[in-house]
Amino acid sequence: MSERETMEYDLVVVGAGPAGLAFAMRTKQLNPEVTVCVIEKASTIGAQILSGAVIETAPLDRLLPDWRSNPPPVSVPVTKDEFWLLRDHASGTKLPVNPPQMNNHGNVIVSLGALCAWLAPQAEALGVDVFPGYAASEALFDEAGAVNGVRIGDMGVARDGTHKPGYTEGIDIRAKVTVLAEGCRGHISKSLIKHFDLDKDSDPQTYGIGIKELWQLPPGRGEAGKVVHTAGWPLANDTYGGSFLYHLDKDRVAVGFVVGLDYPDPNFSPFEAFQQFKHHPNVKGLLEGGTILSAGARAIIEGGFQSLPKVEMPGAILIGDSAGLVNVPKIKGTHQAIASGMLAAEHLVASTLNPAGWDAKLRASAVMSELKKVRNIRPGFNKGLWFGLINAAWETVTGGRSPWTMKNHADWSSLGKLGQYETPTKDYVDRTLAPRDRLASVYYAATEHDEDQPVHLKVADTSICIDRCTTEYGNPCEKFCPAGVYEIVQDDAGKRLQINSANCVHCKTCDIKDPYQIITWVTPEGGSGPNYQNL
């Protein structure tokens, strides 16, 4: 076989999200001579990014001081903030006072997908090469063991691993520094965190799953700029989570639901909880008669301050949610992603492309002090909703100056076993709103994978699924996956795991929540996956 083709850059960025694009743009602003490319697995920029999204604009103001005169296509200033506590399937109360972190005055509702699609051409105008449709399959190392680039996945490989007629070998991109901006649970970040043992001094990382739909309401029903969050029903007291309703312009509303992946109930389905929430009387009337424009799901990184791994390693750095910078009480990460991307660019340009010192720089920055202040709020909810709320109030009043730091625990370890965990009674209702089920939801995600390609969800030992998991946990993969990828099917040979990988929306929940940690999500052929519109 001939030598792989290689391209060389000073900096290669993996992932064209807000962190990666802000990093690339800031680098070029500071030193146009530095060569930068950004590779992105989605076929078009923004097609595989999903967020609420209400954003704080301060970092964007610094990156592009003039952005308001050329705003992203979806950009609606917040006009009204509400917080509802849903007691059960029939009743809910609006809190008289909004939790302070939930005060969104001055913030803007955007589509993060549209924001990235709007940033990318501006990055290109600064001289950044942006390559959508190319998935980084693995990190490359030099002889000394430092990261020196990434390999692009081969294209045109059949399911059985043989080469199809159009087979095209992926090239190697070699760079002085590899910047990982893959977002939450990126698979190269995950492998490098393990390889360099970057998390040895931090708590385990924790996650949530967010499921979102964009609805077109009947004319006149939307209240552009209105922001609503809820807590409570249909989640049990032992499960952290809540919803959001963001009113965009043109009678569009983004409705979504977030659940902490440390939930204990093995029979719990985040997708079903979201669909139930939509049928609460406070919500259903808003959506009824509307249509879904787009839908998707994505894991959210929630570990924050105490779970932040070391963010530098020989030849590479972590930024944005590859590092894990979401401010959970604010339920915002975009401003942190942009800020960390810009800060990393400033560090690398000043250090003439040396990753050393990035970890210290990030930890000394405002990005980290913001996370430190709220570090105890999310773990407080591990003791239930009410303790969580009271603890959150304490931490907020004291500005996070408590002398303690609560511990985080790995999400996969939190599942209760069948028979040992008592599933709470659910007052679920009959559903009428779309989508009917997860397959109907996948249709709105417009996800597409060539069926004839290797399965990109690697299950190390499928015998565990049948021999142990069925009896111990009842195959929670069938419930936590929002796209119906995992199915235990019965055929002549007995029960077996079927992986419908073509449905995958790249949320990475399985990689996180599987209790045996035998599922590994890897990138499929470049360009495959969901095609979100304005999520």
Add this chain to the structure above:
Amino acid sequence: MKILVGYKRVVDYNVRIQVKPDGTGVVTDGVKLSANPFDDIALEEALRLREKGVAEEVIVVGIGPADLTAHLRNGLAMGANRAIHVQTADAVSPLTAARTFLKLIEKEQPGLVILGKQAIDDDANQTGQMLAALWDRPQATFASKVEIADGKATVTREVDAGLETIEADLPAVITTDLRLNEPRFIKLPDIMKAKAKPIDVIELGSLGIDAADHIKTTHYAAPAKRTKGVMVKDAAELVAALKQKGLL
């Protein structure tokens, strides 16, 4: 020989088409746009003919607004030698497209024009046939196999009865069907090379053709929603239900 290839940009085939609430068109804001799949096949065929030594130059042609450049760069990255961008802010009907191609043919004198059999946005399936008529040259539509030798194209066509093989004198117009080939993947270094390839920009208005709309679109509407099914208990109830609907 030069080959001219039509390279239209359409709403991507994976996108769920949404009609604008006011019925004036379909939503294209925030929607992924990509090459018409049949045009990708046309370009692939032209590139293969060039690789076989039958042609020396492959030119991709796009008609559309200023931001069409990025789309044409994809065609260049796939391997076309150069691109022609006929610029217009308006949507173009098949007849206008055919007249535009005729003007470009007069200038470029290609030995072959390969177009997609239809674009997946308007599904008109007219441009190739109209162009052949205006140009007064042979057409070979719905091609699933193309061979070029001795100034002739031998083309296998997908027709209702099966496959039909015809011979056409060059220059001619060929339109592509799905099974003609499988377009190649674009390699990253080729995207960089494409940045240096030339794109000629011509204003549609400067070509001196009649670009008036001959067809008026009154409105767009989504297909009617399927009504909910009814479960019947047994065959007798089914027969009764069908009779009631006047179907039996």
